[in-house]
Structures are given as structure tokens and as C-alpha cells.
Amino acid sequence: MSELGIQPFLVLSAFLFACGVVCVASKRNAIGVLMGVELILNAANVNLVAFARFNPAFRLDGQVFALLVIVLAAAEAAVALAIILNFYNNHGTVDVDSADELQG
Amino acid sequence: MSLPVLLFAVVATVTACSALGVVLARNVVRMAVWLLFTLVGVSLLYFLLGAEFVGATQLIVYVGGTLILIVFGVMLTAQAPLREIRTRPAEWLVGGLVGALLFGLLVAVSYQIAFPPSTHALPSVAPLGLTFLGVTDASPTGDVTGVPNGVTVPRTPVAYLLPFEIVSVHLLVVLVGAAYLARAKRRVRS
Numbered sequence: 001m002s003e004l005g006i007q008p009f010l011v012l013s014a015f016l017f018a019c020g021v022v023c024v025a026s027k028r029n030a031i032g033v034l035m036g037v038e039l040i041l042n043a044a045n046v047n048l049v050a051f052a053r054f055n056p057a058f059r060l061d062g063q064v065f066a067l068l069v070i071v072l073a074a075a076e077a078a079v080a081l082a083i084i085l086n087f088y089n090n091h092g093t094v095d096v097d098s099a100d101e102l103q104g
Numbered sequence: 105m106s107l108p109v110l111l112f113a114v115v116a117t118v119t120a121c122s123a124l125g126v127v128l129a130r131n132v133v134r135m136a137v138w139l140l141f142t143l144v145g146v147s148l149l150y151f152l153l154g155a156e157f158v159g160a161t162q163l164i165v166y167v168g169g170t171l172i173l174i175v176f177g178v179m180l181t182a183q184a185p186l187r188e189i190r191t192r193p194a195e196w197l198v199g200g201l202v203g204a205l206l207f208g209l210l211v212a213v214s215y216q217i218a219f220p221p222s223t224h225a226l227p228s229v230a231p232l233g234l235t236f237l238g239v240t241d242a243s244p245t246g247d248v249t250g251v252p253n254g255v256t257v258p259r260t261p262v263a264y265l266l267p268f269e270i271v272s273v274h275l276l277v278v279l280v281g282a283a284y285l286a287r288a289k290r291r292v293r294s
Binding site for chain 1: 106108109112116119120123124126127132135136139142143146149150153154155157158161162165166169170173174176177178180181189190191195196198199200202203204206207210211214215217219221222224226227231232235236264267268271274275278279281282283285286
């Protein structure tokens with residue numbers, strides 16, 4: 001670990017984040033959008049733990065934030081799936097393009 | 105090439121390829137499987153960084169909990185026409201452009217950050233638990249950011265007990281709300 005800097009972790013995290021953004025932007029299945037959000041949260045978590053490892057003033061905070069993000073991601077996934085199931089029961093589809101009833 | 109670099113190369117390649125698989129897969133079931141590999145790769149990355157507890161939590165909560173929820177969502181909604189919803193090429197173009205721009209920006213920023221290669225290990229589970237219980241301050245020597253130069257502001261010796269409690273109550277409320285939202289509606293009619 002001694003010769004491995006922080007940059008490889010940050011680049012990998014940036015790649016995960018970009019993949020998540022593309023997933024959110026281009027998937028039409030609502031569950032696919034949810035998976036993109038999970039990718040984005042994981043990218044943020046990798047950043048937090050990497051900074052906890054390489055910044056001595058941030059050793060515990062990074063891990064604490066990462067744990068809180070993991071728990072909040074679980075809660076977010078539960079609510080999002082409940083909403084998606086409700087939408088599926090009412091409309092018979094999970095295509096996000098058909099959720100346009102609030103359009104003016 | 106030493107063992108950590110080699111391990112990081114292997115784990116990072118697997119994680120990045122799986123994330124790309126999530127983006128490129130059309131079938132939502134395959135997307136879930138690629139997401140499983142991505143999450144396992146990220147947890148291996150935490151182990152590689154020395155954060156064992158975060159890695160174990162990632163495996164238990166994310167891979168064992170969140171992903172199971174997602175797989176259940178896939179199973180409950182995956183009718184034949186919905187399993188593969190095609191994306192229009194224009195949307196791929198816009199999404200890919202935004203993603204590439206963000207990736208370039210983040211890489212350019214991350215190469216301006218310089219930390220010396222670290223030799224100290226991350227603290228183990230015991231300090232982490234004491235921090236969550238509010239016993240010890242997480243970073244008593246850390247600088248407070250956002251103050252003018254030359255001014256030293258003492259840190260308040262407050263650990264993470266309050267966020268821990270808020271998150272636990274939040275999780276309870278959210279799960280009750282999710283169960284209420286996703287309940288079967290047939291009883292209303294009968």
C-alpha cells in the first residue's frame with residue numbers, strides 16, 4: 001500500500017460516478033435508474049474511505065460517513081422500490097417515460 | 105510491481121468492467137448481476153484500503169440487503185415487454201456525453217490532490233464504535249476548514265452519537281413508510 005497513492009482510487013471512483021450518471025440518464029426502466037443511484041452512492045463512498053486512508057486528520061470521519069451513507073442507501077432503496085411497486089400496480093409498467101401525469 | 109498494486113489493479117479492473125456492464129446491459133436481470141459484482145468489488149476495495157468494518161458492512165448491508173431488495177423488485181415487475189426497454193440513441197448520446205464530461209472533470213480535479221503515500225493503518229473497529237457512541241472525538245487534531253488564515257478555531261469535542269441516533273430513527277421511519285406504500289391494496293375493495 002505504501003507506493004499506491006490516492007489518485008487510482010479517485011479515478012476509479014470518478015469512473016463509477018460517471019457510470020452511475022449515464023445509468024440514471026439513459027435507462028428507461030425505473031429499477032435501472034435506482035441501480036444508477038446505487039452506483040453513484042458507492043462512488044462517493046470509495047472517495048470517503050480513500051480520503052480516510054490518506055488524510056491523517058480524516059481517519060475516523062471518513063469511515064463514519066461511509067457507514068452512514070450505506071445505511072441511508074438501504075433506506076433509499078426500500079422507499080424507491082415501494083414507490084416503483086406502487087407505480088407498477090397502478091400503471092402496469094415501470095417505464096419512467098410513462099410517469100407523466102404531473103405534466104402541465 | 106508489489107502485491108497491493110497488483111491486487112488493486114485486479115479489483116479495480118473487475119469493478120470498473122462490472123460498472124460498465126450495468127450501464128451497457130439491456131436486460132434488467134443482467135444489470136442486477138453486474139451490480140452485484142460491482143458492489144463486491146467495492147467492498148474488496150475497502151478491505152484493500154484497510155477499512156475492514158466498512159467492507160464487511162458493505163457486504164452485509166449492500167450485497168445482502170439492498171441488492172436482495174432490488175432483485176425482488178426486478179422479479180415482481182419483470183414482465184416480458186418490460187424486461188428490456190430500449191433506450192433511444194439520442195438519449196445514449198446525451199447521457200454518454202454528460203458522463204464523459206463528468207469523468208474528465210473529476211479525473212482532472214483528482215490529479216491536483218496530493219497526499220503523501222500513507223503508512224499508518226486505519227483505526228480498527230473499537231475506536232469506530234466509541235465514536236458512534238459519542239465517547240471519543242473522531243478527529244481531535246483535524247483543522248476546521250473555512251476559517252481565515254491565521255485564526256485557529258478549537259474543535260468542539262462532539263462525536264457522532266447524534267447522527268447515529270438520527271440515522272437509526274430515520275431507518276425505522278423509512279421502513280415503516282415503505283411497508284405502508286408497498287402494501288397490497290385489495291382489501292379496500294372487498
